[in-house]
Amino acid sequence: xxxxxxxxxxxxxxxxxxxxxxxxxxxxxxxxxxxxxxxxxxxxxxxxxxxxxxxxxxxxxxxxxxxxxxxxxxxxxxxxxxxxxxxxxxxxxxxxxxxxxxxxxxxxxxxxxxxxxxxxxxxxxxxxxxxxxxxxxxxxxxxxxxxxxxxxxxxxxxxxxxxxxxxxxxxxxxxxxxxxxxxxxxxxxxxxxxxxxxxxxxxxxxxxxxxxxxxxxxxxxxxxxxxxxxxxxxxxxxxxxxxxxxxxxxxxxxxxxxxxxxxxxxxxxxxxxxxxxxxxxxxxxxxxxxxxxxxxxxxxxxxxxxxxxxxxxxxxxxxxx
Ligand code: APR
Numbered sequence: 181x182x183x184x185x186x187x188x189x190x191x192x193x194x195x196x197x198x199x200x201x202x203x204x205x206x207x208x209x210x211x212x213x214x215x216x217x218x219x220x221x222x223x224x225x226x227x228x229x230x231x232x233x234x235x236x237x238x239x240x241x242x243x244x245x246x247x248x249x250x251x252x253x254x255x256x257x258x259x260x261x262x263x264x265x266x267x268x269x270x271x272x273x274x275x276x277x278x279x280x281x282x283x284x285x286x287x288x289x290x291x292x293x294x295x296x297x298x299x300x301x302x303x304x305x306x307x308x309x310x311x312x313x314x315x316x317x318x319x320x321x322x323x324x325x326x327x328x329x330x331x332x333x334x335x336x337x338x339x340x341x342x343x344x345x346x347x348x349x350x351x352x353x354x355x356x357x358x359x360x361x362x363x364x365x366x367x368x369x370x371x372x373x374x375x376x377x378x379x380x381x382x383x384x385x386x387x388x389x390x391x392x393x394x395x396x397x398x399x400x401x402x403x404x405x406x407x408x409x410x411x412x413x414x415x416x417x418x419x420x421x422x423x424x425x426x427x428x429x430x431x432x433x434x435x436x437x438x439x440x441x442x443x444x445x446x447x448x449x450x451x452x453x454x455x456x457x458x459x460x461x462x463x464x465x466x467x468x469x470x471x472x473x474x475x476x477x478x479x480x481x482x483x484x485x486x487x488x489x490x491x492x493x494x495x496x497x498x499x500x501x
Contacts, residue, residue, distance in 0.1 A: 181429070181430060182206055182207055182208055182209060182429065183207070183208045183209070183255045183256060183429050184208065184209050184210060184253065184255060185208055185209065185210045185211070185212060185253045185254045185255055186202055186207055186208035186210075186211050186212070186254060186255070186256050186257075186258070186425070187211075187212040187213075187214070187250075187251040187254030187256070187257035187258070187298055187301060188202070188211060188212065188213045188214070188257070188258050188260070189214050189215075189248075189251070189257060189258070189259045189260065189261045189290055189293070189294075190214075190215055190259065190260030190261035190262070190307070191213055191214070191215030191217070191221045191222035191225050191226075191244075192215065192217075192221075192260065192264075192414075193264070193411055193412075193414035194260040194306060194414045194417050194418050194421075195213070195215065195222075195225075195260045196225050196414075197414055197415055197418035197419075198258055198260070198418045198421065198422065199211060199213055199225060199226060199229055199242075200229050201418060201419070201422055202422065202425075203229055203230075203233065203238055203240045203242075204236060204238060205422070205426075206238065207422070207425060207426065207429055208255075208256075208429075209241060210241045210242060210243070210253075211226075211240070211241070211242045211243075212242070212243050212244075212250045212251040212252070212253075212254050212298075213225070213226050213242055213243070213244040213245075213250060214244070214245065214246070214247070214248055214250050214251055214293070215246065215261070216246055216261075217246075218246070220244075220245060220246055222244040222245055222246065222250070223244045223245055223246075225244075226242050226244035227244075230242065248292075248293030248294075248296060248297050249297055251293065251294070251297045251298050251301075252297045252298065253297075253298060254297070254298040254301045255298075255300075255301055255302065256301060256302045256303075256304065256425055256428060256429070257294060257298060257301040257302070257303050257304070258303075258304045258305075258306065258331075258421050258425065259287075259290055259303060259304070259305040259306060259307055259313075259317075260306045260307055261286050261287070261289075261290050261307055262279065262282070262283035262286050262287065262307030262308065262313065263279055263282050263283060263286075264279075264308070264411045264412040264414075265278075265279065265308070265401070265402070265405045265411075265412045266405065266409075266410055266411050266412070267405055267406055267408075267409050267410075273402045273405050273406055275309075275364065275365065276308040276309040276310065276363065276364055276401070277309045277312070277364065277490050279308050279309055280309050280312055280490060280493060280494070280497070281497075283307055283308065283309070283313060284312075284313070284316055284494060284497050284498075284501075285501070286307070287307065287313050287316045287317060287320075288316070288320065288498075288501060290317070291316070291317055291320035291321050292320075294317075294321060295320075295321060299321075300327075301327070302326075302327040302328075302428060302463045303317060303321075303323060303327065303328045303329070304329055304330070304331055304421050304424050304425060305317060305328075305329070305330050305331070306330070306331050306417055306421055308363070309363070309364065309490055310330045310331075310332045310362075310363035310439060311330060311332070311362045311363060311364075311439055311451070311452050311453060311454070311487045311490065311491070312487070312490040312491055312493070312494050313330070314328065314329065314330040314439050314452040315451065315452050315491045315494055316494050316498070318441065318452065319494065319495075319498060320498075325440070325441040325443070325464065326462050326463040326464045326465065327463045327464075328441070328452075328463075329424070329438050329439055329440050329452075329457075329459075329463065329464050330363070330438070330439030330440075330452060330454075331417065331420050331421040331424055331438075331439070332363035332367075332437075332439050332454050333358075333359055333360065333363075333436070333437020333438055333439065333454035333455070333456075334420035334421075334423055334424060334436050334437055334438070335413075335416055335417050335420040336359035336363065336367055336369075336397060336400070336437070336454070337357045337358055337359045337437050338416060338420060339359075339397050339400040339416070340357040340359055340369050340374070340393065340394070340397045341355040341356070341357045343393040343396055343397060344357060344374060344376065344381060344384075344385060344390075344393060347384075347385045347389050347393060348376050348381075348384035348385055350376060350377065350384070354376055354377045355374070355375070355376055355381075356373070356374065356375040357369065357370075357373065357374045357375075357381075358370045358373040358374070358437055358456060358470065359397060359437060359454065360437065360453075360454050360455055360456075360470070360480055360483075361453060361454050361479070361480050361483030361484065361487075362453060362454065362483045362484065362486050362487040362490075363439065363454060364483070364486055364487075365398050365399060365402075366398070366479070366482055366483040366486050367397070367398055367454065367483060368476060368479045368480050368483050369393075369394040369397050369398070370470060370472065370476055371390060371394070371476075372471075372472070372473055372476065373470055401413055423436065424436055424438065424459055427459035427460065428459055428460065428461060428463060429461075431460045431461040432459065432460060433458050433459075433460045433465070434458070434459050434460075435456050435457070435458055435459075435468065436456070436457065436459050437454055437455065437456055437457075438454065438455065438456070438457040438459065438464060439452050439453065439454050439455075440452060440453070440455055440457050440464045440467055441464075442455065442467065445467045445469055446469060446480065446484075447481075448484055451484065451487055451488060451491060452487075453483075453484055453487055455467050455468070455469075455470075456468040456470055
């Protein structure tokens with residue numbers, strides 16, 4: 181089972197991994213791959229990967245180029261168009277929110293491209309600031325809420341799982357974790373939902389170690405930016421988005437932390453925020469309300485307030501564009 185066409189917007193670091201992995205996993209009969217970068221980044225990367233296809237015994241069919249028409253007919257689109265965070269010469273690391281000014285303009289052209297060539301596609305967006313860029317797409321496209329989502333929680337939960345597994349000395353496969361809220365430094369790792377081999381995480385990891393793990397999780401994206409020096413994490417975000425795409429393509433009914441439109445859930449209305457959701461062929465089939473303790477509720481409210489501020493900025497910026 182695969183879809184007819186997967187569209188990938190942005191052919192940079194994340195986009196390149198998405199193309200290679202999607203081809204290797206045979207997720208779609210055809211891939212549309214678009215990037216504005218001259219002379220023709222998308223075409224070049226696609227050709228490189230296609231020339232490797234015989235070695236991995238995969239047939240690859242694609243349309244690649246600098247124009248949005250290569251996306252025509254895409255059933256699912258993954259959007260990575262936008263500048264990433266990168267370490268400044270003085271060693272400091274910008275917040276994701278500082279990317280908004282640049283990335284909102286890019287997102288406007290992405291929305292226009294989707295509108296023209298694949299208006300019915302289900303959209304998974306990765307560009308930052310994550311929650312605000314998904315909101316921007318929604319404002320412009322008015323996509324039905326089940327067909328528009330952001331990838332963040334799956335990555336943030338993966339980071340939490342990795343750190344817990346290392347500390348507990350067990351396989352990552354044994355660790356279940358959930359990180360909710362906005363994809364910023366106020367994201368909310370939900371300790372009460374973290375299980376190791378089905379047992380509460382506190383049985384394996386001390387409170388102090390968990391405090392440190394949760395702080396590290398909130399800043400994990402920045403840690404990678406600081407170490408790499410140029411750009412931000414790109415393999416783990418690509419894998420996380422493909423996990424979401426596979427849940428949709430294979431109609432898995434898989435619960436994944438997803439940036440989804442809330443209409444009353446968690447007391448939030450009209451914002452896209454990271455929450456557990458069931459993903460299947462409909463896209464976001466259902467948002468699940470996790471039982472949170474009062475400290476977690478408070479932390480989530482703080483994170484949502486941050487998302488609301490950035491979305492207010494989006495509203496103001498869209499009026500001037
Ligand atoms: N249309 C299509 N592609 C665009 C556009 C546009 N209007 N504007 C920029 N791009 C492309 C760039 O040419 C670049 O190749 O988006 C690509 C982004 O790739 P990278 O700079 O390598 O960034 P990447 O690491 O892939 O991250 C992309 O996802 O995680 C977020 O913060 C990250 O916002 C960033 C995005």
